[in-house]
Amino acid sequence: RMTVTQVPSPRAFLALRQVGRSRAAAPRPFLGLGDPVVTGDDSAGRAALENLATSCRESAPMPAALLRALAPLHDTAGELRTAARALGGDEGSILLAGAATESGLRAKPLDQYGVLYFATHGLLPGELHCQAGPGLVLSPPPAPAASTDGDGLLETGEIAMLRLNADLVVLSACNTAAAGGG
Numbered sequence: 001r002m003t004v005t006q007v008p009s010p011r012a013f014l015a016l017r018q019v020g021r022s023r024a025a026a027p028r029p030f031l032g033l034g035d036p037v038v039t040g041d042d043s044a045g046r047a048a049l050e051n052l053a054t055s056c057r058e059s060a061p062m063p064a065a066l067l068r069a070l071a072p073l074h075d076t077a078g079e080l081r082t083a084a085r086a087l088g089g090d091e092g093s094i095l096l097a098g099a100a101t102e103s104g105l106r107a108k109p110l111d112q113y114g115v116l117y118f119a120t121h122g123l124l125p126g127e128l129h130c131q132a133g134p135g136l137v138l139s140p141p142p143a144p145a146a147s148t149d150g151d152g153l154l155e156t157g158e159i160a161m162l163r164l165n166a167d168l169v170v171l172s173a174c175n176t177a178a179a180g181g182g
Helices: 011-017 042-054 065-070 076-087 102-108 155-161
Strands: 028-036 095-097 114-120 134-135 154-156 168-171
Touching: 011 114, 076 095, 076 114, 076 168, 154 155
Parallel strands: 028 095, 028 114, 114 168
Antiparallel strands: 134 154
16 A cells, blocks of 8 residues: 655655645654663663564563663664754654653654654564564553553554555664565
8 A cells, every 4th residue: 555665865855855746745744753761781682682582472462571671772862853853843743762652653643744753673573483574662661561552562563554644754773674674
């Protein structure tokens, strides 16, 4: 249902945006999510991925402790602020740290944003045992999640169910351009 387009640079993307539109433009320019609350250290990052890879959750929520063990992404807050300024967003259009949750994302009128920008960890199916598709790590909840809708792992099946109107979705994460990354 969706077309994926790659452009060689942000300048090329902006030039393409000057071409006529086939649908109404989104009234809000930018929504960014990133800098999830993860507390692992950089040296334990590989071990955290190995723990995720051996955890078979099938259709159960992702255990929050496994996501929290990932290493923090120190520069993503600044990256989102810079992107928001460049694309017409403001500080209120950025969900960082504890606000960068699945419920925080779902509470926004996603069909109202022209650009959705995720700056976080990306997980591929090969990194997650029993996982059919890739996912983006958001801040896990403080207590165990009752469903996959709020467990801190935004999976491709969940993304497909979101009502979007974005001209651009940016996935600034490790693995987002890897083979099999969707």
